[in-house]
Amino acid sequence: MKVSFIKAILTTVLAAVPCFALAAWNMDFQAGSTVLANDIRDLHVIVMIICVVIFIGVFGFMFYAIFKHRKSVGHKASNFHENTTVEIIWTVIPFFILAGMAWPATETLLAMRDTSAPDMTIKATGYQWLWGYEYLDEDIQFYSTLTTPKGQIEGTEKKTENYLLEVDNPVVVPVGKKVRVLTTANDVLHAWYVPALAVKQDAVPGFIRDTWFKAEKTGVFRGQCAELCGKQHGFMPIVVKVVTQEEYDNWVVSQKKKVSNSELSVENIFVAGTD
Amino acid sequence: MEAAHAHEDSHDHAPPSGIVRYLTTTNHKDIGSMYLWFSFTMFLVGGIMALTIRSELFQPGLQLVRPEFFNTMTTLHGLIMVFGAIMPAFVGFANWQIPLMIGAPDMAFPRMNNWSFWLLPPAGMLLIGSLFAPGGGPGAGWTMYAPLTVQQGMGMDLTIFAIHILGMSSIMGSINIVTTILNMRAPGMTLMKMPLFVWTWLITAYLLIAVMPVLAGAVTMTLTDRHFGTHFFNPAGGGDPVMFQHIFWFFGHPEVYIIAIPAFGVVSQVFPAFARKPLFGYASMVYATSSIAILSFLVWAHHMYTVGMPVEAQLYYMFATMLIAVPTGVKVFNWVATIWKGSLTFETPMLFALGFLFLFTLGGFTGLVLSVVPIDVQLHDTYYVVAHFHYVMVAGALFSAFSGVYFWLPKWIGKMYDEKLGKIHFWTSIIFFNVAFFPQHFLGLAGMPRRIPDYSLQFADFNMVSTIGAFGFGISQVFFLYILLKAIKSGEKAPQNPWDGADTLEWTHLPSPAPYHSFEEAPQVK
Amino acid sequence: MNNETRANNRLMLKKLVVMSLLMFGFGYLLVPLYEKICDVTGLNQVVKADELVNTQVDNSRLITVEFDSNSRGGLWRLSALEKKKKVHPGELIEVMYEIHNPSDFSVTGQAIPSYGPTYASKYIKKLDCFCFKQQEILAGETKKLPVVFVIDSDVPLDVHTITLSFTIFEVEGGRTSSAEG
Missing domain, CATH: 1.10.287.90 (Helix Hairpins)
Structure with missing residues (x-):
C-alpha cells in the first residue's frame, strides 16, 4: 500500500x-x-x-x-x-x-465489529477495582488484581518496569486464535482496554457487550480500565499473555486444578493499590 | 452620538454606588461586567484545580492528593470551566455588546437579566462548597455517568442543585437574548445586516433553550435514582446506565457548540477590524453557523462509540460527524479569505484571533481523526481526547474571549490596555498552551487513559512537559489580571474608535467609554 | 421601550418559556423513546414472552448458544447447568439454570437477559423464562430455573455463536429472615 x-x-x-x-x-x-x-x-x-x-x-x-x-x-x-x-x-x-x-x-x-465464529470466548467482568475473568468454554474463572506494591505507588520504593501494569493472574490466550471477549460489570461502568490488541469495550452492569481480538504474535500485552469507575480507576490494569497453543493447553490443565481447590469470591479478595 | 450624550445628562437617577448598585442593577453594561468578572474568578478557581491535577501528574506515583480527591478535581475543574467560566464569559459579552451592536437601549427584560446573573454566585458557591460536603465532592467526572453517580456522597446532590440553578440562569439569559435580538433592533437593522456576533448569539441562545432543559432532566433523573427509588439508569429496576449517556450527550454535544459559536462570533468581528476589509462570505457564515447548530443535535452518540451500539448506528454517527467538518471548514476558509489581501495590523485582539484560528483548526483536525470510529475506539477516554477538547475549548473559546476583551475594553472602560503587555500575554499563552496540551496527543496515542491519578513509567516524560506548560499557562493568566487592573487604573484614554476597521454601531455612534444609558433614541441604520 | 415592544417581548417570553418546558419534558420523553427504539430494533429486551412467528426447523444449520450468568453482589450464585448447546434454528430448546442461596434468609431477585452480539436478541424468542418474574429463593435453597426458547429461522447466515446471558439482581427489600419467611 x-x-x-x-x-x-x-x-x-x-x-x-x-x-x-x-x-x-x-x-x-x-x-x-x-x-x-x-x-x-x-x-x-x-x-x-x-x-x-x-x-x-x-x-x-x-x-x-x-x-x-x-x-x-x-x-x-x-x-x-x-x-x-x-x-x-x-x-x-x-x-x-x-x-x-x-x-x-x-x-x-x-x-x-464482526464477532462471529470465535475460537474461544472469555468473559471479563469489571469490579471496583479489579477484573474477573471466566473462560466460558473451559470452566475456568479467576480474579486479576494489581500487584504493584503500595510502597512503589507512595514513592518509598523504586518503581519497577511494569509499574501499575502488572497483575497476579493475567489472561492467557493462544496465539492466532480469534478470542471473543464478553464484557460486563458488577457495579459501575468499566472499560476493557488493551491498546496493542486494538480492543476497547465498555463494561456495562446488567448487560453483556462483545468484542474480539486475534493476536498475531506471542507476548505480554498490557492495558487499563478506560472508563472512570471510582477512586481506584487508575489501579485496575489488564494483562493479556499470548502464548503458543501448547503452552495454553498446559495452562488450562493447571488452572482447572487450581479452581477445584479454592472457592473464589470477590469479597475475600485483597485489593492492592491504595487504602 | 449627540443624542446619546443628551440622554445621559437627562437621566436624573444616577446609578447608586457600591454593592447596592450591583445587587439592584438592571443595566446591561453593569450586568455584562459582573458576568465577565464572575467568569474570570471561576476561571482562576478552575485553573487552580487544573494545576492540582497537573501537579499530581508531574511524576508517576501518588504524591500530593488521594485518588478520590483527584477525581473530585477533574470533575469540578470540568464543571466550573464549562458552566462557570466559559459560558458566563460569553453571556457577559452578549450583555455588553448585543444592545450596543443592534442599537437597543438595553436588554428586553432588564430585571430578569439581574436575576439570571445573581443566580450564578450561589451556584458557583454550591459547586465549590460540594468539596466540603460529607462524603467528599462529586467524583464521577463532569459527564456524571450513571451508575457511579449513585455511589457519590452529598457533594453530588449539591452539584446537581448547582447545575439546576446554572441551567435556569442560562435559560433566562437566553430568553432575554433571543427577545432582545428579535424585537429590539434599531430601525433599518435587518437580520441580515446584524453583526455576525449578534447572529452567533441568536443561534446559541436557541441552542441553550433547547438543550439546557434536557440536562436538567438528566440530572433530575440522577437525583431521583439516588434518593427516591426510581430506576432510570439502574438495570436491576429495568433501567439502562447507557441511557444516561444518550440523554447527557443529547445536551452535551450542542453544548460544545454553545461554547464555540459565540467564539466564532467574536473573531468574526475582530478579523475585519484588523484586516480593514469586510468579513468574507457574511451570508455563508450565517448559514454555516446555523447548519453546525442543527447538525449538533444529530451526532451526540459519537461520544459513545465504545458502549456497544449496533454497527449501523456507529456508521450513521460517523458519517454525520464527518459532515460537520464541511460547515466548520467553510468558516475557517471564510476567515482566511477575510484577512487575505487586507491591510493587516497585529494588535493583541488580532493576535488572539489568529491564535484562535490556528489552534482551533488543529482541534478540528483531531476532531476529524476522532470521528473515524475505529480510530476513536483506540483513542476514546485517553489523553488524546483531553488534548482535542482543550484545543477546541481553551484555544477556541478562551482565546476568542481574550481577543474580545482586548478588542472591546476601550469601549467598556474608555481606556486602552498596555499593548506591549498584551502581546506578552498572547505569546506566553500560546506557547505554554501548546507545551501543556500538544504532548497530550502523544500520551493518548500511546494509550494513557484520562482521569487517572497515577500512570505507568512509559508516560512519564510527556506528562512532565505537560505540567510545566500548564503552570506557564496559569501564570500567564494571572498576568492578564494585572494587565486588566493596570488598564482600569492608569490606561491611556481611548478614542471613540481605536481600531481602523471596526464599523459596528458601538464604534461609529458611541463615545468611549460607552455612556451608562445608550441608544435611548434608536439610531437609524442605513 | 414603547408599549408595543413591551407586549411583543412578553409574547416572545411566553413562547420561549413554553419551548424550554417542552424540552425539559423531551428529556424525560427520551427514556420511553429510547426503550421503544431498543424494542423495535431488538436491542434491549423487554422482560416478557416473545411471540413465535416462524416454526420451521432449519436442519441445515447449527448455531452454538452459550449460556452465561452473572450474580450481582456476592450473596448468591446463578449458573447454567449446560455451558453451551448446538441448536437448529426453529428448534424448541429448554435449558436449566440453577441458583443457590447460601445465606440464612430468603432473597428475592430479578434476572435481566442480555445477548452477545446485541442484535441477536431479535432472533432469540423466549417462550418461557425465569426472568419473566421475580424469583424468591429461600434460605439455603437451590432452585432450578428454566428457559424455553426458539432461535428464529430468519437469523442471518453469518451468526454462528450467540451468548445468552442473565444477570440476577437482588430486589430492594427482598430479604426476609428465615424466621418470618
Missing part, C-alpha cells in the same frame, strides 16, 4: 530530529499485534496525511497574508467580500475528501 511508503518517509523525517528518535518519547500508537491494530494505524496515517495537506493549504494562505498583506509593508486593503464560485468549491471539495476517508473507515469498522 502507498501508506507504508509515506509512513517510511514520515519516519525518516521524524528520526532526523534527534529528540523524536528517543524511544521514551513515543509519539504514535503502541506497536500493534493484531491485524486490526495495524489497520487502525494505517487509517490514522491516511487521516493525518489529509490533515497535513489541508493544514499546509489553509495556513499557507494564512501565513502568506500575515507576512505579505500587512499594513507595515504598505499593503492596501482590497474590498472584496464574497465570491460564489470559490465558496461553492470549498463547500463541495470537503465532501469528496470525507467520502474518501469514510470508505476505508467503514471497512475497518465492519471487520472490528
Whole structure:
C-alpha cells in the first residue's frame, strides 16, 4: 500500500530530529499485534496525511497574508467580500475528501465489529477495582488484581518496569486464535482496554457487550480500565499473555486444578493499590 | 452620538454606588461586567484545580492528593470551566455588546437579566462548597455517568442543585437574548445586516433553550435514582446506565457548540477590524453557523462509540460527524479569505484571533481523526481526547474571549490596555498552551487513559512537559489580571474608535467609554 | 421601550418559556423513546414472552448458544447447568439454570437477559423464562430455573455463536429472615 511508503518517509523525517528518535518519547500508537491494530494505524496515517495537506493549504494562505498583506509593508486593503464560485468549491471539495476517508473507515469498522465464529470466548467482568475473568468454554474463572506494591505507588520504593501494569493472574490466550471477549460489570461502568490488541469495550452492569481480538504474535500485552469507575480507576490494569497453543493447553490443565481447590469470591479478595 | 450624550445628562437617577448598585442593577453594561468578572474568578478557581491535577501528574506515583480527591478535581475543574467560566464569559459579552451592536437601549427584560446573573454566585458557591460536603465532592467526572453517580456522597446532590440553578440562569439569559435580538433592533437593522456576533448569539441562545432543559432532566433523573427509588439508569429496576449517556450527550454535544459559536462570533468581528476589509462570505457564515447548530443535535452518540451500539448506528454517527467538518471548514476558509489581501495590523485582539484560528483548526483536525470510529475506539477516554477538547475549548473559546476583551475594553472602560503587555500575554499563552496540551496527543496515542491519578513509567516524560506548560499557562493568566487592573487604573484614554476597521454601531455612534444609558433614541441604520 | 415592544417581548417570553418546558419534558420523553427504539430494533429486551412467528426447523444449520450468568453482589450464585448447546434454528430448546442461596434468609431477585452480539436478541424468542418474574429463593435453597426458547429461522447466515446471558439482581427489600419467611 502507498501508506507504508509515506509512513517510511514520515519516519525518516521524524528520526532526523534527534529528540523524536528517543524511544521514551513515543509519539504514535503502541506497536500493534493484531491485524486490526495495524489497520487502525494505517487509517490514522491516511487521516493525518489529509490533515497535513489541508493544514499546509489553509495556513499557507494564512501565513502568506500575515507576512505579505500587512499594513507595515504598505499593503492596501482590497474590498472584496464574497465570491460564489470559490465558496461553492470549498463547500463541495470537503465532501469528496470525507467520502474518501469514510470508505476505508467503514471497512475497518465492519471487520472490528464482526464477532462471529470465535475460537474461544472469555468473559471479563469489571469490579471496583479489579477484573474477573471466566473462560466460558473451559470452566475456568479467576480474579486479576494489581500487584504493584503500595510502597512503589507512595514513592518509598523504586518503581519497577511494569509499574501499575502488572497483575497476579493475567489472561492467557493462544496465539492466532480469534478470542471473543464478553464484557460486563458488577457495579459501575468499566472499560476493557488493551491498546496493542486494538480492543476497547465498555463494561456495562446488567448487560453483556462483545468484542474480539486475534493476536498475531506471542507476548505480554498490557492495558487499563478506560472508563472512570471510582477512586481506584487508575489501579485496575489488564494483562493479556499470548502464548503458543501448547503452552495454553498446559495452562488450562493447571488452572482447572487450581479452581477445584479454592472457592473464589470477590469479597475475600485483597485489593492492592491504595487504602 | 449627540443624542446619546443628551440622554445621559437627562437621566436624573444616577446609578447608586457600591454593592447596592450591583445587587439592584438592571443595566446591561453593569450586568455584562459582573458576568465577565464572575467568569474570570471561576476561571482562576478552575485553573487552580487544573494545576492540582497537573501537579499530581508531574511524576508517576501518588504524591500530593488521594485518588478520590483527584477525581473530585477533574470533575469540578470540568464543571466550573464549562458552566462557570466559559459560558458566563460569553453571556457577559452578549450583555455588553448585543444592545450596543443592534442599537437597543438595553436588554428586553432588564430585571430578569439581574436575576439570571445573581443566580450564578450561589451556584458557583454550591459547586465549590460540594468539596466540603460529607462524603467528599462529586467524583464521577463532569459527564456524571450513571451508575457511579449513585455511589457519590452529598457533594453530588449539591452539584446537581448547582447545575439546576446554572441551567435556569442560562435559560433566562437566553430568553432575554433571543427577545432582545428579535424585537429590539434599531430601525433599518435587518437580520441580515446584524453583526455576525449578534447572529452567533441568536443561534446559541436557541441552542441553550433547547438543550439546557434536557440536562436538567438528566440530572433530575440522577437525583431521583439516588434518593427516591426510581430506576432510570439502574438495570436491576429495568433501567439502562447507557441511557444516561444518550440523554447527557443529547445536551452535551450542542453544548460544545454553545461554547464555540459565540467564539466564532467574536473573531468574526475582530478579523475585519484588523484586516480593514469586510468579513468574507457574511451570508455563508450565517448559514454555516446555523447548519453546525442543527447538525449538533444529530451526532451526540459519537461520544459513545465504545458502549456497544449496533454497527449501523456507529456508521450513521460517523458519517454525520464527518459532515460537520464541511460547515466548520467553510468558516475557517471564510476567515482566511477575510484577512487575505487586507491591510493587516497585529494588535493583541488580532493576535488572539489568529491564535484562535490556528489552534482551533488543529482541534478540528483531531476532531476529524476522532470521528473515524475505529480510530476513536483506540483513542476514546485517553489523553488524546483531553488534548482535542482543550484545543477546541481553551484555544477556541478562551482565546476568542481574550481577543474580545482586548478588542472591546476601550469601549467598556474608555481606556486602552498596555499593548506591549498584551502581546506578552498572547505569546506566553500560546506557547505554554501548546507545551501543556500538544504532548497530550502523544500520551493518548500511546494509550494513557484520562482521569487517572497515577500512570505507568512509559508516560512519564510527556506528562512532565505537560505540567510545566500548564503552570506557564496559569501564570500567564494571572498576568492578564494585572494587565486588566493596570488598564482600569492608569490606561491611556481611548478614542471613540481605536481600531481602523471596526464599523459596528458601538464604534461609529458611541463615545468611549460607552455612556451608562445608550441608544435611548434608536439610531437609524442605513 | 414603547408599549408595543413591551407586549411583543412578553409574547416572545411566553413562547420561549413554553419551548424550554417542552424540552425539559423531551428529556424525560427520551427514556420511553429510547426503550421503544431498543424494542423495535431488538436491542434491549423487554422482560416478557416473545411471540413465535416462524416454526420451521432449519436442519441445515447449527448455531452454538452459550449460556452465561452473572450474580450481582456476592450473596448468591446463578449458573447454567449446560455451558453451551448446538441448536437448529426453529428448534424448541429448554435449558436449566440453577441458583443457590447460601445465606440464612430468603432473597428475592430479578434476572435481566442480555445477548452477545446485541442484535441477536431479535432472533432469540423466549417462550418461557425465569426472568419473566421475580424469583424468591429461600434460605439455603437451590432452585432450578428454566428457559424455553426458539432461535428464529430468519437469523442471518453469518451468526454462528450467540451468548445468552442473565444477570440476577437482588430486589430492594427482598430479604426476609428465615424466621418470618
